[in-house]
Amino acid sequence: MTFKAPDYYQLDELYSDEELLVRSSVRKFVEERALPLLPACFEEGRFPRELIGEMAELGLLGANLEGYGCAGIGPVAYGLALQELERGDSGLRSFVSVQGSLGMYAIYAHGTEEQKSRWLPELAAGKKIVCFGLTEPDFGSNPSGLQTRADTAGDEYILNGNKMWITNGSIADVAVIWAQCDGEISGFLVESGTPGFSSTTQKGKWSLRTSDTAELHLEDCRIPSDCRLPKTTGLKAPLMCLNQARYGIAWGAVGAAMACYSEALDYAGSRVQFGSPISSYQLVQQKLVDMLSAITASQLRCQRLGRLKESGAVRPQQISLAKRDNVAMALECARNTRDVLGANGIMEEYQCGRHMRNLESVKTYEGTHDIHTLILGNDITGISAFGEGG
Ligand code: TGC
Ligand code: FAD
Numbered sequence: 458m459t460f461k462a463p464d465y466y467q468l469d470e471l472y473s474d475e476e477l478l479v480r481s482s483v484r485k486f487v488e489e490r491a492l493p494l495l496p497a498c499f500e501e502g503r504f505p506r507e508l509i510g511e512m513a514e515l516g517l518l519g520a521n522l523e524g525y526g527c528a529g530i531g532p533v534a535y536g537l538a539l540q541e542l543e544r545g546d547s548g549l550r551s552f553v554s555v556q557g558s559l560g561m562y563a564i565y566a567h568g569t570e571e572q573k574s575r576w577l578p579e580l581a582a583g584k585k586i587v588c589f590g591l592t593e594p595d596f597g598s599n600p601s602g603l604q605t606r607a608d609t610a611g612d613e614y615i616l617n618g619n620k621m622w623i624t625n626g627s628i629a630d631v632a633v634i635w636a637q638c639d640g641e642i643s644g645f646l647v648e649s650g651t652p653g654f655s656s657t658t659q660k661g662k663w664s665l666r667t668s669d670t671a672e673l674h675l676e677d678c679r680i681p682s683d684c685r686l687p688k689t690t691g692l693k694a695p696l697m698c699l700n701q702a703r704y705g706i707a708w709g710a711v712g713a714a715m716a717c718y719s720e721a722l723d724y725a726g727s728r729v730q731f732g733s734p735i736s737s738y739q740l741v742q743q744k745l746v747d748m749l750s751a752i753t754a755s756q757l758r759c760q761r762l763g764r765l766k767e768s769g770a771v772r773p774q775q776i777s778l779a780k781r782d783n784v785a786m787a788l789e790c791a792r793n794t795r796d797v798l799g800a801n802g803i804m805e806e807y808q809c810g811r812h813m814r815n816l817e818s819v820k821t822y823e824g825t826h827d828i829h830t831l832i833l834g835n836d837i838t839g840i841s842a843f844g845e846g847g
Pocket of ligand 2 (some may be wrong): 594623822
C-alpha cells in the first residue's frame with residue numbers, strides 16, 4: 458500500500474520550505490529504511506538499534522536544541538519529523554522523544570557547561586543513549602512522592618531506589634535519575650556500569666514492542682557530586698522536560714492516525730462485498746469521514762501549537778490539551794481502521810493493529826489521558842481535583 462498523507466485543509470501551504478524539507482527527508486527514511494524492519498521488530502519485541510546511526514545523521518536526536526552538534530530546527534519542523542516517525546511506529550518516535558526531549562533536554566536545560574559539553578555531542582551523534590527515570594513502581598501519575606533518595610556522602614551522592622517503565626532503560630549509557638535530595642526532587646546523571654546501578658528489561662509487553670522498556674535499580678550507588686544537575690530543585694524541573702516530550706507526542710500521534718486513515722481508505726476502495734467496493738456504502742464512508750475530520754482538527758491544533766511554541770508563548774496546559782486529544786483521536790482512528798478492514802484488521806501484515814496497541818501506551822505515558830483532563834480542569838476552574846497530595 459502506498460501511503461497517501463491526508464491534508465484536507467492544505468496545511469502544507471503554511472509550512473516553510475525548510476519544514477517541508479525536514480518532513481520529506483524523515484518520510485523517506487521511514488518509508489525506505491524503517492517500515493521494512495518495523496513489523497518484524499514488533500513481532501520479535503526488539504528495538505531496531507541499527508537505525509540509530511541514520512536517525513542521528515538526519516539530525517533527529519535533540520533536533521530542536523541549539524549547539525553541541527544538535528540540528529537546531531524549529532518546533533514545527535521538529536513536530537513534522539516526529540509525525541513521520543510515529544507514522545512508522547510509536548516505538549521509533551519514543552526513542553527519539555526520550556533521547557532528545559527528555560534526556561538531552563534535561564542536560565541542556567538543567568546541566569552545567571561541563572555536563573553539556575561532555576554528553577550532548579555524543580548523544581546527538583547517536584554514539585551514546587540516554588534514558589529518563591522519573592516513574593517508580595508506586596509513583597506514576599503522582600511523581601511528587603517518589604521514593605528514590607540521593608544522600609550526600611563527602612564529595613559523592615549515594616543513590617537508592619527503583620524506577621519502572623523506563624524507555625531506553627536497558628540500552629542507555631547514561632540515565633537521568635530523579636531522586637529526593639535535601640527535601641527536594643533533583644536530577645542526577647548515572648552512567649551504566651556504575652557499581653550499584655543495574656537494569657532489567659521488562660518483557661511481555663503487547664504494546665510498544667519496538668521500544669526498549671526497563672526497570673532501573675539503584676542500590677548504594679555512589680556517584681561524584683558533579684553528576685547532579687545543578688538547576689534541578691523541585692518537580693518543576695522534570696515537568697519542564699515533559700512539556701517538550703508531550704509536545705512531540707501531540708504531533709506524533711497524528712502520524713499514527715494518518716497511517717491508519719490511509720490504510721482504511723485504500724482497503725475500502727478495493728474490498729468488494731455485495732457486488733461493490735465497501736467504500737461505496739454510507740456507513741463505511743461515515744467512518745472514513747469521521748477519521749479525516751478528526752485528523753484535520755488535530756493537524757490544525759498541532760500547527761497552531763507549534764507556532765505558539767516558536768514565539769515562546771505556549772503554555773503547558775495547551776500542550777496537555779494537544780497530547781490528550783490527539784492521542785485519543787489516533788486511538789479512535791486505529792480502532793475504526795481495524796473495523797473497516799474486517800478480519801484482515803487483526804492481521805500483522807496491516808498496520809492498524811500495531812498502531813492501536815502502541816497507542817494504548819501513548820495514552821498512558823507522559824501523563825495519562827485522565828491526568829491531562831485534570832490539568833485542564835484545574836486550569837479552567839482554578840480548582841485542583843487531583844486529590845490529597847496532588
Ligand atoms: P504541582 O504542584 O502542580 O507543580 C509542581 C511545580 O511544577 C510546576 N509545574 C510545571 N512546570 C513546568 N511544566 C509543567 N507542565 C508544569 N506543571 C506544574 C508548578 O508550577 C510547580 O512549580 P513551583 O515553582 O510552584 O514549585 O505538582 P503536583 O505534584 O500537583 O503534580 C502535578 C501533575 C499531576 C500534573 C504532575 O505530577 C504530572 O504531570 N503527572 C504525570 C506524570 C507524568 O507525566 N509522568 C511521565 C513520566 S516520563 C514518561 O512517561 C516518558 S514516556 C516517553 C516515551 O517513551 O515516549
Ligand atoms: P497510575 O498513576 O497508577 O494510574 C492508573 C490509573 O489511575 C490511570 O487511568 C490514571 O489516569 C488514574 N489516576 C491516577 N491518579 C488519578 C487521579 N488523581 N484522578 C483520577 N484518575 C487518576 N516513565 C518514565 O519516567 N520514563 C520513561 O521513559 C517512561 N516510559 C514509559 C514507556 C511505556 C511503554 C509505558 C507504558 C510507560 C512509561 N513510563 C515512563 C511511565 C508512565 O509515565 C506512567 O505509566 C504514567 O505516568 C502513569 O503511571 P502508572 O502507570 O503508575 O499509572
